[in-house]
Each structure stands twice: as structure tokens, then as C-alpha cells.
Amino acid sequence: MTQPARxxxxxxxxxxxxxxxxxxxxxxxxxxxxITPYRPSVSSPAQLPVAGQLEFELGGLQSRSGNAxxxxxPYQFKLAFSPEWGVLVGGEAHVWVHDGDVxxxxxxxxxxxxxxxxxxxxxxxxxxxFGAKLPTAKSDVGSGKADYAVNTxxxxxxxxxxxxxxxxxxxxxxxxxxxxxxxxxxxxSFSTSxxxxxxxTGEVSGTHRAGGxxxxxxxxxxxxxxxxxxxxxxxxxxxxxxxxxxxxLFAGAVFPITKLW
Numbered sequence: 044m045t046q047p048a049r050x051x052x053x054x055x056x057x058x059x060x061x062x063x064x065x066x067x068x069x070x071x072x073x074x075x076x077x078i079t080p081y082r083p084s085v086s087s088p089a090q091l092p093v094a095g096q097l098e099f100e101l102g103g104l105q106s107r108s109g110n111a112x113x114x115x116x117p118y119q120f121k122l123a124f125s126p127e128w129g130v131l132v133g134g135e136a137h138v139w140v141h142d143g144d145v146x147x148x149x150x151x152x153x154x155x156x157x158x159x160x161x162x163x164x165x166x167x168x169x170x171x172x173f174g175a176k177l178p179t180a181k182s183d184v185g186s187g188k189a190d191y192a193v194n195t196x197x198x199x200x201x202x203x204x205x206x207x208x209x210x211x212x213x214x215x216x217x218x219x220x221x222x223x224x225x226x227x228x229x230x231x232s233f234s235t236s237x238x239x240x241x242x243x244t245g246e247v248s249g250t251h252r253a254g255g256x257x258x259x260x261x262x263x264x265x266x267x268x269x270x271x272x273x274x275x276x277x278x279x280x281x282x283x284x285x286x287x288x289x290x291x292l293f294a295g296a297v298f299p300i301t302k303l304w
Contacts, residue, residue, distance in 0.1 A: 102295020188216025
């Protein structure tokens with residue numbers, strides 16, 4: 044077993060124990076304080092978490108493309124100031140890269156996002172995210188440059204299926220000569236409940252950039268929510284483009300840390 048895999052498993056075991064302990068404390072809270080998971084899909088929902096409730100998402104991700112291996116520990120803090128405004132701070136707590144004889148590890152890049160939600164009714168909402176990626180990773184792990192992004196969101200309940208659709212544009216700090224700095228992206232995530240505690244998610248996503256490689260990814264995941272204050276996820280994604288295709292395995296948890304107000 045590789046070092047990234049061992050660290051990933053150890054991290055997820057620790058996350059599970061911590062999440063169960065925190066969710067036990069939160070179980071006495073009102074149902075209105077239920078969490079709003081953004082994992083495991085690429086798409087973000089328009090809805091914000093409960094105002095004043097600090098939520099935490101932590102997971103493990105391992106990808107393989109040809110002879111290259113990459114492991115990371117993605118995380119995200121979510122805090123809403125009101126039902127309309129909130130902030131997200133996340134990134135990768137640690138990244139391992141193994142490509143042939145090249146091995147490197149460091150803290151990953153950090154993302155800061157300001158989010159605005161427009162709640163239409165109980166079944167639908169619109170949202171916008173204004174984000175910046177800060178180059179906190181080593182240059183051989185991250186791009187070493189800042190990126191800026193705007194993401195538009197539409198979320199809707201279609202009967203028993205929930206849809207999160209995203210369309211976004213990113214201004215990249217580092218690009219190859221002759222390629223555009225503007226990258227366009229789109230994704231659509233569909234999720235539904237299998238039972239009171241189990242759910243399933245399917246998603247298609249992709250990016251386009253003039254003069255650069257386009258990307259297409261398919262994702263599927265299972266979610267398990269023993270309480271309304273804790274959700275576990277596990278799944279697989281297949282990036283069909285750019286070639287060679289890569290496979291991503293991931294798992295994680297979402298839970299509240301504290302109620303600030």
C-alpha cells in the first residue's frame with residue numbers, strides 16, 4: 044500500500060470518529076440545524092448552510108493517470124451570515140504526487156469563496172460564487188499562481204431527484220503559451236434518496252479552454268446520513284479527457300463544528 048493510500052485511510056478513520064463524536068453532540072439540536080453537504084460532487088448547490096452554523100467537510104482523494112499518482116486531503120469550512128450570504132474556505136490539507144521518479148508533497152492551494160443565494164421557493168434556488176485560489180502549494184504541486192472564478196448555480200427538486208447545475212468561468216494565473224487564460228466549465232449533478240439514510244449521486248462535468256485541453260468527467264457516489272448532522276460519502280470519478288484517462292477514488296464526511304449564533 045502506498046503512502047498516500049495509508050494516509051488517506053488513516054485520515055478517513057480519524058474523520059469518522061471525530062464526526063460521530065460531534066454529531067452526537069449536535070443530535071440534540073433542532074432539525075432546522077441540519078447540515079447542507081456540498082460533497083461529493085463537483086457541482087455546488089445554490090443553498091447555503093444554516094446561518095451561524097460552522098460546517099466542516101473533510102475527505103480523502105486518490106487519482107491515477109498512466110504512471111502518475113496523486114493523493115490529497117480536501118477540506119472546506121462553510122459559514123453563512125444569512126440565508127443569502129456566506130463564505131467558504133477550503134483547499135487541500137496535504138498533497139502527495141508520485142510521477143515516475145518524481146515525488147513531492149506539500150500543503151495544497153487554498154480557495155476562498157464569497158457566495159450569494161437567491162431562494163425562489165422550497166424547491167428551487169439560484170446562486171453565485173466569487174472565488175480566488177491562493178497559491179499556497181509548492182510550485183511542483185500547484186500552479187504557483189492565483190486563479191479567479193465566477194460560478195453561477197441553479198438548484199431544483201425535480202420530483203424525487205435534486206438537480207444542481209453550474210456554469211462558471213475561471214481566469215487562470217498560469218497557462219501554456221498560445222492558450223487562453225479563460226477556462227469555461229459546466230456541470231450537472233443529480234441526487235436522490237434510496238432510503239431515509241442512503242442516497243446516490245451521479246454527475247457529468249467538463250471544461251473548455253481555447254488552445255488548451257478540454258476535460259470531461261463522470262462521477263457516481265453513495266451517501267450515508269446516520270443523523271441530519273452527519274453525512275458520509277464514498278465514490279469514484281472517471282476523467283475521460285484529457286488523455287490518458289484518469290480514475291479518482293474519494294470518501295469523506297460533512298458535519299457541524301459549532302453554532303456561532
